[in-house]
Amino acid sequence: METVALSDEALIAKARQGDRDAFGTLVTRYQAQAILVAQSVLRNLELAKDASQNAFAKAYFGLGRFREEAKFKTWLFRIVVNEAKDVYRKEKARGLFQFWSAPASTEEETESILEVIPSGGESPRDAYETKEVRGRLEGAIYSLPERERDVFILRYLNGLAISEVAETLGMAAGTVKAHLAQGTTKLKSILLARNVQGGEYHG
Amino acid sequence: MFKEVSIMDNESLPPELEEMLSKVRLKEPPKEAMADYLSGVNAKIDRGPVGTNFGFPQVGILLLVGLAFAFGIIYLFGLNPKKEPIQLIPQVQSERINPPAPELVTGQTAVVSQTPQPASGELSLEDQMALLETFGEETGSTTIEFFGNDELLDEVALLDSVEFSAFEGVQTSTAAV
Numbered sequence: 001m002e003t004v005a006l007s008d009e010a011l012i013a014k015a016r017q018g019d020r021d022a023f024g025t026l027v028t029r030y031q032a033q034a035i036l037v038a039q040s041v042l043r044n045l046e047l048a049k050d051a052s053q054n055a056f057a058k059a060y061f062g063l064g065r066f067r068e069e070a071k072f073k074t075w076l077f078r079i080v081v082n083e084a085k086d087v088y089r090k091e092k093a094r095g096l097f098q099f100w101s102a103p104a105s106t107e108e109e110t111e112s113i114l115e116v117i118p119s120g121g122e123s124p125r126d127a128y129e130t131k132e133v134r135g136r137l138e139g140a141i142y143s144l145p146e147r148e149r150d151v152f153i154l155r156y157l158n159g160l161a162i163s164e165v166a167e168t169l170g171m172a173a174g175t176v177k178a179h180l181a182q183g184t185t186k187l188k189s190i191l192l193a194r195n196v197q198g199g200e201y202h203g
Numbered sequence: 204m205f206k207e208v209s210i211m212d213n214e215s216l217p218p219e220l221e222e223m224l225s226k227v228r229l230k231e232p233p234k235e236a237m238a239d240y241l242s243g244v245n246a247k248i249d250r251g252p253v254g255t256n257f258g259f260p261q262v263g264i265l266l267l268v269g270l271a272f273a274f275g276i277i278y279l280f281g282l283n284p285k286k287e288p289i290q291l292i293p294q295v296q297s298e299r300i301n302p303p304a305p306e307l308v309t310g311q312t313a314v315v316s317q318t319p320q321p322a323s324g325e326l327s328l329e330d331q332m333a334l335l336e337t338f339g340e341e342t343g344s345t346t347i348e349f350f351g352n353d354e355l356l357d358e359v360a361l362l363d364s365v366e367f368s369a370f371e372g373v374q375t376s377t378a379a380v
Contacts, residue, residue, distance in 0.1 A: 020248075024241055031240050036229045045232055053240065057247035093259040115230040134227050156216075157229050188217055 008072040016063050023063075027056050030073060033158065034080045036113075040153045041084035042091075043110045043142075051087045055080040074167035077160075081150070081168060114138050114157075140190040148183030151176055 003011060003025040014022035034055060039048035059066075059076050066075055114137065116130045141149060147169075154165045155176075162180075166173045216224075326334070 035232050053243045056244045061252045114227045
């Protein structure tokens with residue numbers, strides 16, 4: 001039977017019975033989003049790929065603990081976020097041990113997580129300015145406190161609903177909204193302070 | 204694949220920020236990076252669940268604990284200035300060179316000399332006192348039993364004198380030899 005057309009719940013039921021193909025379908029369904037969630041924490045594709053694969057493996061072994069009333073997607077993203085943060089802490093600790101290495105290495109390992117959405121009929125000047133804006137926006141997002149940054153990225157860049165963000169990060173919906181409001185205010189002030197011009201942000 | 208950014212629920216976003224966000228999105232991973240993704244997940248599943256999370260912090264803590272333990276051992280056995288040297292061999296040698304000489308002054312000391320006597324330097328003052336008290340009590344109790352029985356006391360005194368004279372005879376014959 002073709003597993004692609006099945007719902008998450010049906011696939012989970014099959015995977016619980018040891019059907020690896022059913023779990024493989026779940027992996028294929030969410031792998032890209034899982035990588036993006038991990039990448040928003042780690043800012044490195046290779047590390048994000050490895051962390052998200054670890055998260056899928058952990059999810060497979062933890063299927064018995066998965067509650068039916070929860071959404072698989074948010075349950076999985078929660079594992080991905082935790083795994084990515086774990087990898088981030090390890091990499092940070094490893095960086096402390098490698099104090100003799102070149103100081104530029106951390107900059108090289110950090111990759112941009114944003115890309116400009118291509119639009120037809122854009123002049124080279126517009127394209128350049130949009131790239132500039134992207135860089136400044138990303139810099140501003142990563143200067144936010146951790147909680148506010150996580151909430152902001154999951155909500156506005158991963159496109160999760162507030163309830164999904166709350167489930168993923170294990171906090172109440174009201175707390176998510178409060179973090180979002182604080183994060184947005186801080187982001188606005190950071191961007192104003194950096195004086196983003198060019199018709200993108202005038203405050 | 205992904206939802207475009209749309210402002211849902213009741214939260215509000217400044218229009219300028221919303222405009223900025225509408226021009227960017229999360230960078231999608233390249234397709235070649237995704238080609239072996241599922242096989243990587245399956246390989247991790249085949250490897251089995253990872254029980255312990257042993258990373259750099261754990262290694263660091265273990266290293267520190269090990270260093271502290273090693274330093275403690277070195278301090279105890281190598282650098283401790285208050286340590287007292289263990290003199291097991293000299294004591295054994297002194298016991299061999301100077302075996303305890305039997306003192307036969309009375310019948311009571313003869314009983315004492317039959318038991319293995321430790322070297323005088325080995326016993327503390329308290330131990331010596333306890334030893335004396337023990338023998339004093341034993342002698343006292345036997346003597347008390349004989350009180351009121353003059354005939355028995357006389358017999359004991361006679362036996363003591365016979366034993367003493369016999370020992371003296373042995374000593375004189377040994378000296379003559």
